[in-house]
Amino acid sequence: MAIINAKRVTVIGLCEDRPEVVKSLQSLGAVQIEANTFSDVDVVETTEGVTQTEQRLADIKFALTLLKPYDESKKPFLEAKPAIDQKGLEAFKELERKQMIAVDSLKELSEELNWARASISRAKNLILQVEPYRNFDDTFSALGTHIYTSATVGVMPIENKDALIQLMEENDGLASYEILEEMQDTFIVFVLTHNDITHEIKTTLKTLGFSEAKYEQFTDSPEGIIDAHVKEIAALSEKKAEIKMQIAAFVGQIPDMERLEDYYNAMLQRERAALSFGYTKNAFVLEGWTDEHSQEAVQKAVAEVSETAIVQFRDPIEGESYPTIIENPKLARPFEAITEMYDTPSAGGIDPNLLMAPFYFIVFGMMVSDAGYGLVLALACTFILWKTKPAGMFGKILGVVAFGGVSTLIWGALFGGWFGVSVENLPKALQFLTHLKWFNPMEEPLTMLALCLGIGTFQVLFGLGVAAGINIKRHKPFAALFDQVSWMLVIIGLLAMLPGGIIGKIGGYTALAGAGLVLLFAGREKKSIIGKLMGGLSALYGATGYLSDILSYSRIFGMGLATGVIALVFNTIAGMLFGKWFMIPFAVVILVVGHVFNIGINTLGAYVHSCRLQYIEYYGKFFEGGGKTFRPLRTDIKHYRFEK
Numbered sequence: 001m002a003i004i005n006a007k008r009v010t011v012i013g014l015c016e017d018r019p020e021v022v023k024s025l026q027s028l029g030a031v032q033i034e035a036n037t038f039s040d041v042d043v044v045e046t047t048e049g050v051t052q053t054e055q056r057l058a059d060i061k062f063a064l065t066l067l068k069p070y071d072e073s074k075k076p077f078l079e080a081k082p083a084i085d086q087k088g089l090e091a092f093k094e095l096e097r098k099q100m101i102a103v104d105s106l107k108e109l110s111e112e113l114n115w116a117r118a119s120i121s122r123a124k125n126l127i128l129q130v131e132p133y134r135n136f137d138d139t140f141s142a143l144g145t146h147i148y149t150s151a152t153v154g155v156m157p158i159e160n161k162d163a164l165i166q167l168m169e170e171n172d173g174l175a176s177y178e179i180l181e182e183m184q185d186t187f188i189v190f191v192l193t194h195n196d197i198t199h200e201i202k203t204t205l206k207t208l209g210f211s212e213a214k215y216e217q218f219t220d221s222p223e224g225i226i227d228a229h230v231k232e233i234a235a236l237s238e239k240k241a242e243i244k245m246q247i248a249a250f251v252g253q254i255p256d257m258e259r260l261e262d263y264y265n266a267m268l269q270r271e272r273a274a275l276s277f278g279y280t281k282n283a284f285v286l287e288g289w290t291d292e293h294s295q296e297a298v299q300k301a302v303a304e305v306s307e308t309a310i311v312q313f314r315d316p317i318e319g320e321s322y323p324t325i326i327e328n329p330k331l332a333r334p335f336e337a338i339t340e341m342y343d344t345p346s347a348g349g350i351d352p353n354l355l356m357a358p359f360y361f362i363v364f365g366m367m368v369s370d371a372g373y374g375l376v377l378a379l380a381c382t383f384i385l386w387k388t389k390p391a392g393m394f395g396k397i398l399g400v401v402a403f404g405g406v407s408t409l410i411w412g413a414l415f416g417g418w419f420g421v422s423v424e425n426l427p428k429a430l431q432f433l434t435h436l437k438w439f440n441p442m443e444e445p446l447t448m449l450a451l452c453l454g455i456g457t458f459q460v461l462f463g464l465g466v467a468a469g470i471n472i473k474r475h476k477p478f479a480a481l482f483d484q485v486s487w488m489l490v491i492i493g494l495l496a497m498l499p500g501g502i503i504g505k506i507g508g509y510t511a512l513a514g515a516g517l518v519l520l521f522a523g524r525e526k527k528s529i530i531g532k533l534m535g536g537l538s539a540l541y542g543a544t545g546y547l548s549d550i551l552s553y554s555r556i557f558g559m560g561l562a563t564g565v566i567a568l569v570f571n572t573i574a575g576m577l578f579g580k581w582f583m584i585p586f587a588v589v590i591l592v593v594g595h596v597f598n599i600g601i602n603t604l605g606a607y608v609h610s611c612r613l614q615y616i617e618y619y620g621k622f623f624e625g626g627g628k629t630f631r632p633l634r635t636d637i638k639h640y641r642f643e644k
Helices: 015-028 048-070 086-133 158-170 198-207 222-248 251-274 292-303 333-340 353-368 371-388 392-415 428-436 445-473 477-497 501-521 529-540 543-551 554-577 581-622
Strands: 006-014 032-034 149-157 175-182 186-194 283-291 310-314
Touching: 006 015, 006 292, 015 251, 015 283, 015 292, 048 086, 048 222, 048 251, 086 222, 086 251, 149 158, 149 198, 158 175, 158 186, 158 198, 186 198, 283 292, 292 310, 333 353, 333 392, 353 371, 353 392, 353 445, 353 554, 353 581, 371 392, 371 581, 392 428, 392 581, 445 477, 445 543, 445 554, 445 581, 477 501, 477 543, 501 529, 543 581, 554 581
Parallel strands: none
Antiparallel strands: 006 283, 006 310, 032 283, 149 186, 175 186
16 A cells, blocks of 8 residues: 555764754655664753754744735735755855844834834823813812812712712802813812811712822823823824834845745754754764655765764564655545545554545535536646645645546536536537536436445445455454455345345345354354354444445535535526626626635535545544654745755
């Protein structure tokens, strides 16, 4: 299958050669580095280099984030990252001195900008705090307790205004007030009292909800304070604009900063990997895993940069944990995304991608089931793949959807649907497409349902066959016979009974034979005869599980019909509007938006439900997960596409 034998690799070399050895292995991208296991190698490399590189990388990212809002350059929506090799990446080191000076300048400008923003915010808050007392025409320093009187200003609820007036009238001659401003729920009031009754008045005012202004920090009048802070805000705003202009002047250095970011990213990956090495005073020990096909390349990569380093390989020791290394043909590689979202195959099992890809391809197309939609998906995804050359999971998913588009085009042509229009209703120039039509699922739903269940039955049987093959390969022929072949006989026999006649009789005997094997041997690990029979009876109940698995494929039928019905609805609505010339633009919008929506929602549904069928109904028959994903040291950069 597609799982390659892993090899344990050990590299021993001089510390002076270590940076170039790691760089060469990173460029190769074929060795997963793991923690040193040599017990007598105990001198550990310092983490100082990692910390410094992390700080430099963080500074570069900070500068790029700061500059991004000022970058008005238009970047193409679909553009592949430029390719670069190790030599080109290393050349970016020349940018280090100049760009780090720019980064330091940007950090200082950012601090100044933050100070200006904070000062403006503080000034605005002070204005808001003083604004209600704008009509108080004296200075705040005039408030407080004096030789004979006390003065205060504050806020009271509007409903207590009459109570305040009554209080002042009762103390006429010893207390006075002035309402400075009335709002909807409150009012601002100035109160002047003789010191003989100040305490009594203040106590009463508190019961009326009076809230004294906090004026200790102010000396000028409210009007003067507001004017001063308005001028301060204006000056700070000018300062802020000036700082922004200074920051914007660095926008032209964004490309070089991005290059330096990639350089530091690659360096940091190497330095973190080197922390797993074992060290003595003069030598280092590198341990990890590679695949059997890369041994010569690893040997060559080390030899090119070190004349003294030693490279050794060995097979995994029994019980040793090692990664699952997968290699698939180019066409099957995108489907690795489906399995990666589920689990990593066990290193001792099989890679299911090549066995799953054809079924996923078929099921996806049947679910979307419109040839026009398939054409759009295939062309759009292929164009994006060609134009942007995406890597990783996103690139694989795009590849899956591109293949799904091809499958949709095929099934849509067989079903006679083109953007929700039956092939018979297409223009005469396209009538040749009628020769491709098999049947219309909307007109023959039972035929479509039978086809879906037939594909489901075949895939379930195929999954059982794969499991049987695994058992035979592991020299467990009886497990294959009793656990997989027996159920295959039951399912095939029951299907053969459907037509009746002699074939039906043979099918009945086949199903009985399979059921007998399950009954007699499914509980073979039990010790007692009763236990074995009970185990067999319990296993026979599993027939409902297989029936459920097969019936799950009816979701293909439902998804396929949904696509056609939604497309037909949009076409009908648009067709009603085409009758009047002034409604034609609205009809076109409905057609475009409606079909784009239908493509999007049904592509997503087909992707998810196709995955579900593989994970539950198919992988459950033979898949062995729990493997360790192979993660070799690679040049993983952001702005460039690394090529060896």
